[in-house]
Structure formats: structure tokens, C-alpha cells
Amino acid sequence: MNAKEFKNIIYDKDDETGVVLVSINRPEIKNALSILVLLDLYRAAELFDGDDTALAMIVTGANAADNHDPTREAFSSGGYFNPAELESLDEKTRAEFDLTDIAQKKLCLKLWQINKPIIAAINGLAIGGFLGSPGRPPGKTGSGI
Numbered sequence: 001m002n003a004k005e006f007k008n009i010i011y012d013k014d015d016e017t018g019v020v021l022v023s024i025n026r027p028e029i030k031n032a033l034s035i036l037v038l039l040d041l042y043r044a045a046e047l048f049d050g051d052d053t054a055l056a057m058i059v060t061g062a063n064a065a066d067n068h069d070p071t072r073e074a075f076s077s078g079g080y081f082n083p084a085e086l087e088s089l090d091e092k093t094r095a096e097f098d099l100t101d102i103a104q105k106k107l108c109l110k111l112w113q114i115n116k117p118i119i120a121a122i123n124g125l126a127i128g129g130f131l132g133s134p135g136r137p138p139g140k141t142g143s144g145i
Contacts, residue, residue, distance in 0.1 A: 008024070008036050009025050009037065009041060010023040020044075020058070022044050022059045023060050023061065024061045027063055027064040027074070030125060031075060032079060032080030033104075034081065034082060035085055035097055038107055045057075045114060048116070054116070057118045057119070058119045058120075075124050077127050079128060
């Protein structure tokens with residue numbers, strides 16, 4: 001997957017610094033973590049991890065273009081499940097989801113395996129969701145969320 005294929009996040013790598021900015025781009029639902037957002041975050045983590053020129057990743061929440069009130073911004077408002085999202089997917093993409101894994105263990109394990117800094121730039125409301133993503137497990141070195 002390349003960065004232009006993401007639909008629910010913005011993946012922007014600065015080639016000069018190697019810093020990747022990942023913005024959860026669902027301001028209409030306060031950047032809540034739907035199954036599609038979680039899949040894009042997992043794929044972004046894979047892309048970041050596999051790119052030797054990507055040195056650090058910052059995760060933040062996008063804001064609506066017409067929002068000029070910082071008190072109405074959201075990093076992530078937690079989980080969001082809409083059955084219509086799942087039904088809209090093709091079979092191959094739907095097969096990537098384990099709906100019994102509400103904590104998204106697959107994404108958490110991927111983040112743990114990355115040996116590069118991952119920084120959460122919390123820019124507003126933050127309830128559960130990606131805020132709850134784990135930092136480094138015991139015994140790992142380097143930065144974590």
C-alpha cells in the first residue's frame with residue numbers, strides 16, 4: 001500500500017527529515033476509531049516500519065476545515081462501530097478484520113514491534129481509542145506512544 005491509498009488517515013512523510021505525520025482524518029465523527037480507521041492505522045504502521053528512510057512517526061487528529069474553535073477539536077473520541085462500514089467492504093478487506101478483537105490487538109502488536117519513535121500529538125478531545133494504544137512493552141528499548 002502506498003500513502004495515497006489511505007481513505008481515513010493522511011500519511012505525509014517529509015523526505016528531508018524522515019518524519020511521518022499520520023492524521024486520523026474523520027473529523028465528522030471526532031476522529032473516532034472505526035474499523036476502517038483502525039485498518040488504515042495498521043497499514044500506516046506497516047508502511048512506516050518497512051521504510052528505512054522514515055525515522056519517526058507522529059500521530060494526530062485532523063480537524064474540520066471550517067473549525068476554528070480549538071475547544072471543538074478531537075485527537076480521537078474513542079471507538080466507533082457502524083455495521084454499514086463493514087458491509088461496504090469487499091470480501092478480501094473484510095477478511096482482515098477480527099470483530100471479536102475489540103482492543104485491536106493486531107495494531108497494538110504492530111506498534112510494539114516498531115523500533116522507531118512513535119509520538120501521539122494529542123490536539124484535542126482524547127477518549128480511549130488510539131490514546132489507549134500501548135507504549136513499549138517491558139524489555140523493549142526506544143520510544144513509544
